[in-house]
Amino acid sequence: MSAGRPGAGRTDTAALPVAFVPEIPGSKSITNRAALLAAAAAGTTRLLRPLVSEDTLAFREALVDLGARVTAGPRDEYWEITGLGGAPAGRARVWCADAGTAARFLLPFCAAGEGRFLLDGTAQLRARPLRPLADALTSLGATVRTAPGAALPLQMDAAGLHGGEVDLDGSLSSQFLSGLLMAAPLARAPLTIRTRSLVSRPYADMTLALMRHFGADAEETSPGTIEARPGGYAASRLAIEPDASSASYFFAAAVIAGRTVTVPGLGRESLQGDLRFVEVLRRAGARVETTGEATTVTGTGHVRGGFAVDMGEISDTFMTLAAIAPLADAPITIHGVGHARLKESDRVAAVARNLRACGVDTEEGPDRLTVHPGRPVAARIACHRDHRIAMAFSVLGLRVRGALTLDDPDCVGKTFPGFHEELSRFRTRYGIPVGGGGTHRAVHHP
Known part of the structure; x- marks a missing residue:
C-alpha cells in the first residue's frame, strides 16, 4: 500500500486470496x-x-x-x-x-x-x-x-x-x-x-x-424489571462461541489492511452483543456478511469517518474502533462509554493518552472520545495491565510509521493468550513487515 493521506491506497478486494480465518478463543x-x-x-x-x-x-x-x-x-x-x-x-x-x-x-x-x-x-x-x-x-x-x-x-x-x-x-x-x-x-x-x-x-x-x-x-x-422464580438449575451441555470482543481486533485488521477475515461460529444467533461491532465497521466502509454460521468482514484499506456512534452497549470494542480511527478520512466520535472508565483501567483516558503519544489529535469528555485523522508515529503504549488496550493498539501497529511498543505485551493473557501469535500469522499471510519499510509496521515487544 502506498504512502499518502490517512486511508489512502485502496485494495482491489476482488483479487484477494481466500479469507484469513483467525483462531479466536471461546467467549x-x-x-x-x-x-x-x-x-x-x-x-x-x-x-x-x-x-x-x-x-x-x-x-x-x-x-x-x-x-x-x-x-x-x-x-x-x-x-x-x-x-x-x-x-x-x-x-x-x-x-x-x-x-x-x-x-x-x-x-x-x-x-x-x-x-x-x-x-x-x-x-x-x-x-x-x-x-x-x-x-x-x-x-x-x-x-x-x-x-x-x-x-x-x-x-x-x-x-x-x-x-x-x-x-x-x-x-x-x-x-x-x-x-x-x-x-x-x-x-x-x-x-x-x-x-x-x-x-x-x-x-x-x-x-x-x-x-x-x-x-x-x-x-x-x-x-x-426481571422476575426469577426458585427452582435452581439442571446440568446441560453447551458449546462456547468464539469471543466476539476478541474477534473485533481481526475484523478491524481486515478493514485497515484491505483484506478479508472470517470467524466461523459467530453467526446470526450469537448470544454476544459485541458482534454488533461489525455494524460499526460497516459504517466505516467495510463490507460485512453475517450468516447462520460465520461473520466475514472485508476492508479496502480505507477507513470512512465523519460519524458519531454510541458504543455504550458494546463498550469492550470501543477501543478497537478508537485505535483505527486515526486512519479515517474524517473525525470519529465514540460516546456512551463513561462506564469504561471503571474497567481494568480508565479506558477512555488511557486510549486518549496513547493516541496522543502516537501524534494523533484526540479529545475526550466524561463519556466520549473524538479521534481526528492523523499519521500515527512510533510510540511506547502504556497498557495499564489492560488486555484490550494492548490488543487494540497492536492492530494500529499494522499501519504505524515506525514501531509501536507495548509496555506489557503479556497482559493479553487475561482473555486471549495466543493473540500475538495470531496477529503475527495475519501479518505473515499478507506480507506486512515487522519494523521494515513501507507503511505497514507491526507492534514490537520489549
Missing part, C-alpha cells in the same frame, strides 16, 4: 457464566471449547474452592463441571485474581448459600466498585463487610437469599445485574429485580438466555 463472558451455572446445577455439565485464559482459570479455581468438581479434557477442549445442586455452604476463601466477573458473579452465588466466604483479588480488582451489588445483597438478607470504598477484600456471612424485590443501580456495570440474576433461582422465594440506567444491556440478555438454557424460570416482565 469469556459465556465461559464464566456457564461455569457458574454448571456449578450451581444438579449433575454434570460439559462445556465445549471454553476459553482458557487467566480470567477463566481464576474463575474455575474459585468454583473448585466453593465445592464444585471440575475435570478438564485433553488440551482443555472441554470442561466437565459437577455442580453443587444449589449454592455453596461452609467456609471458603476465594481468590478472584484480576477477574471482575469472578468478584461480581461469585458474591451473589455465595450470598445464596450458607456460611462464611472471604473474597479477594489483585490490587487492580480491589480498585473496581462493588457497592451497588453489596447493597442489594444486604437488602436480601446477606451480611457483607467490604474494604473502605465498598471494594475487595470482602467477607460474606450468608444464610440464603429470602427473595422479594430489590432495586439495583446498573450504571456502573451490567455485571452486577448478571451476578444477581444468576443467584436469583437459588433464593427461597421469587426475586424481582428492578434496574435503572443499565449499561451494556446485551450482557444481561446473554445471562438470561444462559440461565434458561440451564433450566431457570426467569423473564423480563416489563422494561428494566
Whole structure:
C-alpha cells in the first residue's frame, strides 16, 4: 500500500486470496457464566471449547474452592463441571485474581448459600466498585463487610437469599445485574429485580438466555424489571462461541489492511452483543456478511469517518474502533462509554493518552472520545495491565510509521493468550513487515 493521506491506497478486494480465518478463543463472558451455572446445577455439565485464559482459570479455581468438581479434557477442549445442586455452604476463601466477573458473579452465588466466604483479588480488582451489588445483597438478607470504598477484600456471612424485590443501580456495570440474576433461582422465594440506567444491556440478555438454557424460570416482565422464580438449575451441555470482543481486533485488521477475515461460529444467533461491532465497521466502509454460521468482514484499506456512534452497549470494542480511527478520512466520535472508565483501567483516558503519544489529535469528555485523522508515529503504549488496550493498539501497529511498543505485551493473557501469535500469522499471510519499510509496521515487544 502506498504512502499518502490517512486511508489512502485502496485494495482491489476482488483479487484477494481466500479469507484469513483467525483462531479466536471461546467467549469469556459465556465461559464464566456457564461455569457458574454448571456449578450451581444438579449433575454434570460439559462445556465445549471454553476459553482458557487467566480470567477463566481464576474463575474455575474459585468454583473448585466453593465445592464444585471440575475435570478438564485433553488440551482443555472441554470442561466437565459437577455442580453443587444449589449454592455453596461452609467456609471458603476465594481468590478472584484480576477477574471482575469472578468478584461480581461469585458474591451473589455465595450470598445464596450458607456460611462464611472471604473474597479477594489483585490490587487492580480491589480498585473496581462493588457497592451497588453489596447493597442489594444486604437488602436480601446477606451480611457483607467490604474494604473502605465498598471494594475487595470482602467477607460474606450468608444464610440464603429470602427473595422479594430489590432495586439495583446498573450504571456502573451490567455485571452486577448478571451476578444477581444468576443467584436469583437459588433464593427461597421469587426475586424481582428492578434496574435503572443499565449499561451494556446485551450482557444481561446473554445471562438470561444462559440461565434458561440451564433450566431457570426467569423473564423480563416489563422494561428494566426481571422476575426469577426458585427452582435452581439442571446440568446441560453447551458449546462456547468464539469471543466476539476478541474477534473485533481481526475484523478491524481486515478493514485497515484491505483484506478479508472470517470467524466461523459467530453467526446470526450469537448470544454476544459485541458482534454488533461489525455494524460499526460497516459504517466505516467495510463490507460485512453475517450468516447462520460465520461473520466475514472485508476492508479496502480505507477507513470512512465523519460519524458519531454510541458504543455504550458494546463498550469492550470501543477501543478497537478508537485505535483505527486515526486512519479515517474524517473525525470519529465514540460516546456512551463513561462506564469504561471503571474497567481494568480508565479506558477512555488511557486510549486518549496513547493516541496522543502516537501524534494523533484526540479529545475526550466524561463519556466520549473524538479521534481526528492523523499519521500515527512510533510510540511506547502504556497498557495499564489492560488486555484490550494492548490488543487494540497492536492492530494500529499494522499501519504505524515506525514501531509501536507495548509496555506489557503479556497482559493479553487475561482473555486471549495466543493473540500475538495470531496477529503475527495475519501479518505473515499478507506480507506486512515487522519494523521494515513501507507503511505497514507491526507492534514490537520489549
